[in-house]
Amino acid sequence: MNPILVAEGVQKSFGAVTAASGINLSFERESVVSLIGANGAGKTTFLNLVTGYLRPDRGSIRFDGRELSGHSPREITGFGICRSFQIPQLFHSLSVRENLLVAEGIAAAERAEEATDAVLERFGMVQYAAQPAGLLPEGIRKLLDVAMALVAQPKVLLLDEPTSGVAADEKFGIMDLVMGAVRGAGVTVLFVEHDMDIVARYAGRVVAFYDGRVIADGEPAKVLGDAEVRRYVIGEDAHAAA
Amino acid sequence: MSRDRTVPALAVACALLLAAAPLAPQWLVFLLALALAKGLVVLGLVLLMRTGLVSFGQGLYFGLGAYASALLANRAGLADAALMIVAGTACAAAVAAVLGLLLARYREIFFAMLSLAFSMILYGALVKSSALGSTDGFNLHAKAFAGVALAAGSERRLFYAVSVLLVFGVAWLLHRYLASHWGRLSAAIRDNELRVEYLGASVYRVVYLNYVAAGALAGMGGAFAALAVGHVDPETAYWTTSGEFVFIAILGGTGNVLAPFLSAAIFEGLRTVANQYAPNVWQMSLGIAMLAIIMFLPGGLWTLGRRGKAA
Numbered sequence: 001m002n003p004i005l006v007a008e009g010v011q012k013s014f015g016a017v018t019a020a021s022g023i024n025l026s027f028e029r030e031s032v033v034s035l036i037g038a039n040g041a042g043k044t045t046f047l048n049l050v051t052g053y054l055r056p057d058r059g060s061i062r063f064d065g066r067e068l069s070g071h072s073p074r075e076i077t078g079f080g081i082c083r084s085f086q087i088p089q090l091f092h093s094l095s096v097r098e099n100l101l102v103a104e105g106i107a108a109a110e111r112a113e114e115a116t117d118a119v120l121e122r123f124g125m126v127q128y129a130a131q132p133a134g135l136l137p138e139g140i141r142k143l144l145d146v147a148m149a150l151v152a153q154p155k156v157l158l159l160d161e162p163t164s165g166v167a168a169d170e171k172f173g174i175m176d177l178v179m180g181a182v183r184g185a186g187v188t189v190l191f192v193e194h195d196m197d198i199v200a201r202y203a204g205r206v207v208a209f210y211d212g213r214v215i216a217d218g219e220p221a222k223v224l225g226d227a228e229v230r231r232y233v234i235g236e237d238a239h240a241a242a
Numbered sequence: 243m244s245r246d247r248t249v250p251a252l253a254v255a256c257a258l259l260l261a262a263a264p265l266a267p268q269w270l271v272f273l274l275a276l277a278l279a280k281g282l283v284v285l286g287l288v289l290l291m292r293t294g295l296v297s298f299g300q301g302l303y304f305g306l307g308a309y310a311s312a313l314l315a316n317r318a319g320l321a322d323a324a325l326m327i328v329a330g331t332a333c334a335a336a337v338a339a340v341l342g343l344l345l346a347r348y349r350e351i352f353f354a355m356l357s358l359a360f361s362m363i364l365y366g367a368l369v370k371s372s373a374l375g376s377t378d379g380f381n382l383h384a385k386a387f388a389g390v391a392l393a394a395g396s397e398r399r400l401f402y403a404v405s406v407l408l409v410f411g412v413a414w415l416l417h418r419y420l421a422s423h424w425g426r427l428s429a430a431i432r433d434n435e436l437r438v439e440y441l442g443a444s445v446y447r448v449v450y451l452n453y454v455a456a457g458a459l460a461g462m463g464g465a466f467a468a469l470a471v472g473h474v475d476p477e478t479a480y481w482t483t484s485g486e487f488v489f490i491a492i493l494g495g496t497g498n499v500l501a502p503f504l505s506a507a508i509f510e511g512l513r514t515v516a517n518q519y520a521p522n523v524w525q526m527s528l529g530i531a532m533l534a535i536i537m538f539l540p541g542g543l544w545t546l547g548r549r550g551k552a553a
Contacts, residue, residue, distance in 0.1 A: 051440070072439070073439050073440050074439045074440075074442055074443065074444060077439075077440055077441065077442035078442050082440070082441075083440060085437075089434055089436055089437040089440070090433075090434065090437065091429065091430040091433035091434055091437065092433050092434070093429065093432070093433055094426065094429055094430065094433065098426055098429075099430075101423070101426060102423075102426050102427055102430045102438075102441065103441050105423035105426065105427065106427070106438075106441045106442050106443040107441070107442065112423075148437075148441065149440075151441075152441070152442060
């Protein structure tokens, strides 16, 4: 089958900083891919380029054969690419339920109320349903952010550090929920992640970024064992975490 | 979870105000009619505030609505109050539909100041135009309502009764709107525009629609006010008038569609009393009231009831 998302020669600079330097990547349908790299390596920039928040200086990004650059985040969401955020982007004065209802309403879901109940149930947020999103614990904020991205039933789901800021013992729980929700739905998942245990457990493929370039790409065991990756990505992470 | 009692409350308030039409003294009918007219403008402002925008220029549409309805009566000879209300609303909506294309791109202070600037352009034009009575404005007189000729003397009460019905109809519609997906979406835009776009909705479109609706409501309020007062002047578009609407909105709060009317009635009542007993310090007392609201009741008077329940 042809890949669902293809980036070719994607280039993006901010002044003297090159955030994406000739990125070539293609993603198979229904694959689960982790994007790793130190801070500033270009992972989030890549997500921003795919979702139209940034426009590449050169190169193309195609989704199901359709060129994405030049389209707005709203249009790209409409094509079937949804994302969650490193810092949860919620409607802080609305309740958890209302946050989901907004998403359901925009996705023009039928029976939005029932669908919202199902999401609350699935993500274990029933007890928080009436709470304003601004007052939620960080782990639940993260979960809600991801749940909102899933409402439109995307074909490609981009998760920007889905487990950052979440207590260590809750990280696997969040990922299990997300993977459970997309399983069998034909969704391609790209997730940016710093926790190598999460990467090893959930990704079928790992792409390592360094300095705006892809330095390794392949099966998790291979990429995580790569000398360059160990030095530039994992080493940096261990250093940053220390 | 507390049940929403807005619809029964609207019905009760509507019935009470209608009952006042034949019974209340003339001064009270006038005061209430003016409060209803201003409440309509503030209702539109509340819609904008729910979307996260404050307009300091609703006087533009209030003035347009007032002048359009008055001109229809005086110059076009169509002195039918129903037509005048339609004309005032339509004229304001049409101008809002054009200006909204630009204003829907702006936020915060830029939105507030641009809307103020447009209202002051209208004010300047009205002041300069001697054909429209310049700073004095002109009088108007409706001779019929929806084809039925009006007996002199009773028309004020009739306009008032019609205003009550129309205003509560509009308030009910807005209540439905705010409780619908679009109302939630407006609040979502106030909280986080980026996320709204990333969920696939157009922020611009919602802001534009709400802006036009607010303009139409202000125009309708302007027409009602012109009919109630029987006179229009450039003051309707002046920035202090716009500021008054913002004041009433903050006084009442944005929590409920009834709040603007309650707040407008209190405001007009205060003004009437103060004009009589304390003409020199009435603006000062308003200022103090505003300070107290902002410090102790940031959600407006409407939250008084809720506080009582929570305690």
